[in-house]
Amino acid sequence: MLAMLIGGRAVTGEASFEVVNPATEAVIANVPDCSAENLNEAVAAAQAALPAWSATPIEARRQLLLDCADLLVANIDELARLLVLEQGKPLPKATRELMGSAAWLRYTATLDLPVEIIRDDEMVRVELRHKPIGVVGAIVPWNYPVISAVGKFAPAMLAGNTVVLKPSPYTPLATLRLGELLRERIPAGVLNIVSGGDELGRRLTAHPGIQKLSLTGSVAAGRSVAAAAAHELKRITLELGGNDAAIVLGDVDVKKVAQKVFTAAFENSGQVCTAIKRVYVHDSIHDAFVAELVALATAARVGDGMAEGIDYGPINNHAQFSRVLGLIDSAKSEGGTVLCGGTRIGDTGYFIAPAIVTGLPDSARLVAEEQFGPALPVLRFSDIDDAVARANDSPLGLGGSVWSADATRAAEIADRLVCGTSWVNAHLMIVPQAPISGQKLSGIGAENGVAGLQAFTRLQTRIVPKS
Template sequence: MDFHGNYRMLIAGEMVDADRSLDVNNPASGRPFAAAPDCSAEQLDAAVDAAARAFRTWRHVPLKKRQAMLLRAADVLADNVDALARLFTQEQGRPIEGARSEIMTGVAWLRAYAQIDVPVQTIDKGDGQWIEVSHVPLGVVCAISPWNFPVNLSIWKIAPALAAGNTMVLKPSPFTPLCMLKIGELLRDIFPAGVLNIISGGDELGPLMTAHPGFAKISFTGSTATGKRVMESAAQDLKRLTLELGGNDAAIVMPDVDLDDVAPKIFMGAFFNTAQICIATKRLYIHDAIYDALKDRLSKLARMIKVGDGAEQGTVLGPIQNKRQFERVMALIDDARAQGLSLIEGAPVPENGGYFVPVTLVDNPPEDSRVVQEEAFGPILPLLRFSHVDEVVARANDSEYGLAGAVWSADVAQAVAIAKRLETGTVWINQNLKMRPDTPFAGHKQSGFGIENGLEGMLEYMAPQAIYVPKPQA
């Protein structure tokens, strides 16, 4: 397959062009290198109609046969991982090895959902009847995935939804549509026509999708602000929702840690993917006793890490993915400077028109400063002093978000006790950014609702059905 040029949408089993196109920029240069189709309203209707027709038969395909197709899809992606990774780096910016890792993580998710069984419960209370409780698919799913993990977070939706017996119309971000368009082409002959449709388009396409009456469910990953608009749109006809939204995740570092061991782990937990991760550490609370020592180690790492074009050897952190987000991150840094905060800047970055931001640490800013209160989604990290556990737990929980967090301590029992007090859906102990396909992932507060991953995530794409059956009279 040609992985360069000729990007088309998958609708009703056919590769389809559009009358209009969207430029796709390489964030390392800020310049366009390809164009993607800009789906029309009529083509959206065609995709939804194809998915609805396919659902009539797909829902009755036995689970094991659906899962066998997921395994074939996983094998196809694994066979094409190197070409997909190169394309991924061009459109997303992440270095090649990180791009390859994301695609193989998607492969692992497909394979995991090829193993999950959906239980059927039989209830017999001896009252002259028995009840069969099962789960049935919802119908056509609208899936909207983001630019920070364009492949993996698309597959997080595709794998459970299709395994559950639904059909799907997926729209990747207009900033990163190319890998998913090529994946649509790769998977075209694996699933029956209309089961999986992949379209691309600009900012106006998302609202058309969320308001479309042909969808039974919306699965959206993105910002909290956009998630609220999705929820409002879905309310018009009571579509089911899964919303994985923003986070301002806190990590707490206790004074008993081995600083040389944890500093690199904490650093990458904050800055991997240039900190464009909803579950990255975005507020780092450090005990007074080790604050200066850990700050010095993190500062040294910031000066050592190469920030640059992800296609270049030795690059660890790539650019911010798009100009809009680049400007937002730079505005936060400018505000911190204007407020007189102490900034520690890492290694110099290329000045070639790409969306590069140096790793930036902020030395103990006020709790009410923008850099603490807002989710940066870029390589700027506030370091915050604390003295007592009760104090730091209260500060960590004082947020509208509740997605993830971390606790670092040599005393694992103490760390677990602190973790249980944090108001987040996921907490890591002495680690960061670990996700499993068999473990539920869910946000608290304004970080969204609904569940992804595991059996619980698959059941989000299904509805329970109870059938009451009278027993024959003797």
């Protein structure tokens, strides 16, 4: 059994839970189910490690992140296999996630938290300093479990905090194994990894020893975390759901842009927070654009991520599998036409054939809700102001994109989208330097880049009179 990482020790605890392979529906492992006592030990270990770690020079913290990246890459084959078995994505894409995780560690190691001089004259010197917050509680999703974990613990640790990290109960294996590999390198208590379900998440969120919470998850989960954090005014960063809209103007190269839109919608079987979830296409090219999307969907190879030549794996878990199928069924009853896909593939595993759906009103569930699966609604527009208004008519605001042969015009339109990230002739292009932030119900705060690092700090103003 894989072990939790608590205070530099491998801990299996007294209880366990099962992890299921979404491609086979078979139990592939039992992992520790963190008890209240185990969590208390993890938080206490993080508290005990905090003074020495926060006093460690940032150069040494940087080197630790580089060492972590090297260890990850040295064990990438084992970690990638675990990631495929628990998450479902094809092996090459699991390897890509892990290589991205190493790149994230190395990029984070280049960042700095310099003292900012606000004023320095004959009267006074005013400095702004970024200090560690304390013990960070990090809650990680199941769609990209390893890179999401790295995206939280790397900047938190670089800033001088200690961390208690909880992976999703659907995908704990690669993260727990990474913790085992890092155990001999990271000082005891600086990074703790505990596994469990929703109850553990509630305990971690409410724990009085946690000063900062970072969650990537659903809007419902974000509301729960925010409510629990309010009592003690814990600092929070919430990266929540998205219902990203793409607006495609009539002057595009239909074949080229349809390919890019399809990729950005169906990557990881649609299980990406910032994937395209609805696409508005100008009347003049709508039918031709839809025909290209249908051809791409029909040609997509869906199957077990361990098999060769697979483009897309299964939905990660049964609950989400049922929800996506339910949204596709509701689209049929709400006036939509499912042009291809939308049905279960085989009798075993959570596989859904990629679906392209047309004819829906904006009020339809598949348009108004985040599907987080392989089903894309395509909607017509003739007036760009109408398209922008419809794209913005959502309680979510994570990302959005505009596509046009005229990049300047596309940028002007993209500037009108109410979302944290707006792309021009691209979508789902995520780099570690670019902060991700949600508008409206899509989140609070930022991850990635300098802004993401600073989110793991508290500000301290130092004022030094000169007379």
